[in-house]
Amino acid sequence: MSRVTTTPRDSAFVRACRGLPVPHTPVWFMRQAGRSLPEYRKIREGIGMLDSCRRPDLVTEITLQPVRRHGVDAAILFSDIVVPLAAAGVDLDIVPGTGPVISAPLRSRAGLAQLDGPGDVGFVAEAVRLLLAELGPTPLIGFAGAPFTLASYLIEGGPSRTYLRTKAMMYGEPDLWHDLCARLAEITLAFLKVQAAAGVSAVQLFDSWAGALSEADYRRFVLPHSASVLAGLAEFDIPRIHFGVGTSVLLGAMGEAAADVVGVDWRTPLTRATELIGPDRAVQGNLDPAVLFAPWEAIEVEALRVLAEGRSAPGHVFNLGHGVLPETDPGKLTRLVDLIHRS
Amino acid sequence: MSRVTTTPRDSAFVRACRGLPVPHTPVWFMRQAGRSLPEYRKIREGIGMLDSCRRPDLVTEITLQPVRRHGVDAAILFSDIVVPLAAAGVDLDIVPGTGPVISAPLRSRAGLAQLDGPGDVGFVAEAVRLLLAELGPTPLIGFAGAPFTLASYLIEGGPSRTYLRTKAMMYGEPDLWHDLCARLAEITLAFLKVQAAAGVSAVQLFDSWAGALSEADYRRFVLPHSASVLAGLAEFDIPRIHFGVGTSVLLGAMGEAAADVVGVDWRTPLTRATELIGPDRAVQGNLDPAVLFAPWEAIEVEALRVLAEGRSAPGHVFNLGHGVLPETDPGKLTRLVDLIHRS
Numbered sequence: 141m142s143r144v145t146t147t148p149r150d151s152a153f154v155r156a157c158r159g160l161p162v163p164h165t166p167v168w169f170m171r172q173a174g175r176s177l178p179e180y181r182k183i184r185e186g187i188g189m190l191d192s193c194r195r196p197d198l199v200t201e202i203t204l205q206p207v208r209r210h211g212v213d214a215a216i217l218f219s220d221i222v223v224p225l226a227a228a229g230v231d232l233d234i235v236p237g238t239g240p241v242i243s244a245p246l247r248s249r250a251g252l253a254q255l256d257g258p259g260d261v262g263f264v265a266e267a268v269r270l271l272l273a274e275l276g277p278t279p280l281i282g283f284a285g286a287p288f289t290l291a292s293y294l295i296e297g298g299p300s301r302t303y304l305r306t307k308a309m310m311y312g313e314p315d316l317w318h319d320l321c322a323r324l325a326e327i328t329l330a331f332l333k334v335q336a337a338a339g340v341s342a343v344q345l346f347d348s349w350a351g352a353l354s355e356a357d358y359r360r361f362v363l364p365h366s367a368s369v370l371a372g373l374a375e376f377d378i379p380r381i382h383f384g385v386g387t388s389v390l391l392g393a394m395g396e397a398a399a400d401v402v403g404v405d406w407r408t409p410l411t412r413a414t415e416l417i418g419p420d421r422a423v424q425g426n427l428d429p430a431v432l433f434a435p436w437e438a439i440e441v442e443a444l445r446v447l448a449e450g451r452s453a454p455g456h457v458f459n460l461g462h463g464v465l466p467e468t469d470p471g472k473l474t475r476l477v478d479l480i481h482r483s
Numbered sequence: 484m485s486r487v488t489t490t491p492r493d494s495a496f497v498r499a500c501r502g503l504p505v506p507h508t509p510v511w512f513m514r515q516a517g518r519s520l521p522e523y524r525k526i527r528e529g530i531g532m533l534d535s536c537r538r539p540d541l542v543t544e545i546t547l548q549p550v551r552r553h554g555v556d557a558a559i560l561f562s563d564i565v566v567p568l569a570a571a572g573v574d575l576d577i578v579p580g581t582g583p584v585i586s587a588p589l590r591s592r593a594g595l596a597q598l599d600g601p602g603d604v605g606f607v608a609e610a611v612r613l614l615l616a617e618l619g620p621t622p623l624i625g626f627a628g629a630p631f632t633l634a635s636y637l638i639e640g641g642p643s644r645t646y647l648r649t650k651a652m653m654y655g656e657p658d659l660w661h662d663l664c665a666r667l668a669e670i671t672l673a674f675l676k677v678q679a680a681a682g683v684s685a686v687q688l689f690d691s692w693a694g695a696l697s698e699a700d701y702r703r704f705v706l707p708h709s710a711s712v713l714a715g716l717a718e719f720d721i722p723r724i725h726f727g728v729g730t731s732v733l734l735g736a737m738g739e740a741a742a743d744v745v746g747v748d749w750r751t752p753l754t755r756a757t758e759l760i761g762p763d764r765a766v767q768g769n770l771d772p773a774v775l776f777a778p779w780e781a782i783e784v785e786a787l788r789v790l791a792e793g794r795s796a797p798g799h800v801f802n803l804g805h806g807v808l809p810e811t812d813p814g815k816l817t818r819l820v821d822l823i824h825r826s
Binding site: 430431 | 649650651653654694696699729732749751752774776778781782808
């Protein structure tokens, strides 16, 4: 769409993920398709979040909106991390202003029965096919939530600040915890395989809340399951991005989980992140999304700092350190893309 | 009260803060005086949070409750970080289930006028005097919020997940930001000086939300103000504890801010924290408060690990990595104190 490449595989985005030379640093934004865009708010009017994720026509249009508007180097499939859970049989809703709410939180082994195994997500394959036809040489990134973050929603029943029931299960019933995460890993892998088979050029595994854990607990309770998802995609030979928030102490481990690219939030400079992640993986990030609320001059200083720090890595995909905040001025995002492409 | 010492200055708690030999590792809990205790919920019935912080009789009773029940090695003054802001003239309330809510969020230089300068906190001096008479050899820890965390409440108008307005001011209006924080540092220092002059044996500066920042931003925008608070207490010769959550990348800087002890959340093992903080300061922490929801056997394993890791530091005060969660079984806290004292 916006960049001059012949195929998604030759794009600056895919090349940067693989640590290959690029004509410019590629840039996209987590939650680029979302509430910061007036055209998104308009198209979503009166349509629930889960419903909109299940309609290939809507998924296609919403996914394309930020590509058209900002000229980013990659599209990311519009979806939600609980979509495969709903498909697997879990009774849940996404409540505006709250997030996912699970009808019957999973607190015991009996609750595992809620997860029938991967469900039908044919609508996702259909959306990917529609998107590939529209996107041309712009790569499409597939999307899924990681087992820990999914488990935390299932166990807590919704968003949490403390993860106390999740951690109580980890420490108190480790066998149940591992069985649950193994099942979630299966569901997640199946969801990503559908996207990969349909032709996405990369995938990002969102373990949004893994930063609630120490490295020791992450390695013991989480890494094996996330690694089984990412390793399970090896046959597709597409870059695998692994991202979480507040993961300063987890970056090395998150790379080891069969990732090709590690997403970094704004707390860790990319120079330091690169030391922690090692020379075999690219990095993605890491402008603080809150910086976009400062005047342009301050945004430019911070963005150029991130760009300079990213040069220490074998490959760098410019992004924010977390999702675009809904109140963000989309004009600043467009200007930021332009700055990154020119710099 | 519980421990065999003659004066608070000789207590295991104060000695551990100073890196001196101790008969046993001292232990107390952030938010030990609070909603986890039925006697607290009873005494607070029908009394607002701010009102209860302003009544010396209530402050005394609430502060003593966990000392009686658990036999912890230190009491911490029952208060709230916004108490000195209210005394300084800011119109605010503490709303149950939400937290502090500011009537007129501070978004411009004109808003600085809300902060008249340190107000009358004589009720705190009175509470400290009453407490010292009751506590005998058990040390009392003074309490205040740090400039960044206070500024974030003032600017956002209440609790925040993103700190977008706070960061927008930092980046966009750095002079206003520094003027605001300098004024908050004055108010905080005055609040702590009242407590120190009245006889507390140590102070803890809570920069609860500093973990939202990168180290570079912390050093540029926050450290000088927190350091001016802590350095301003030097004349009292009492240990100064400096604590925040999610501060893995900030621990060294937080120590440099004239702290004697750095509080560490559960994400960073105390062995690693000690490397970052250096050999001149003690550490406090860092059992995950969520671990207390696991069976006792798992709690014991984790607590003994924390204790062992704490031996790498010049001094170690056992604590949780953040405040006691309201749903915590207080019986487990009592048992934990006993375990730490015996180990």
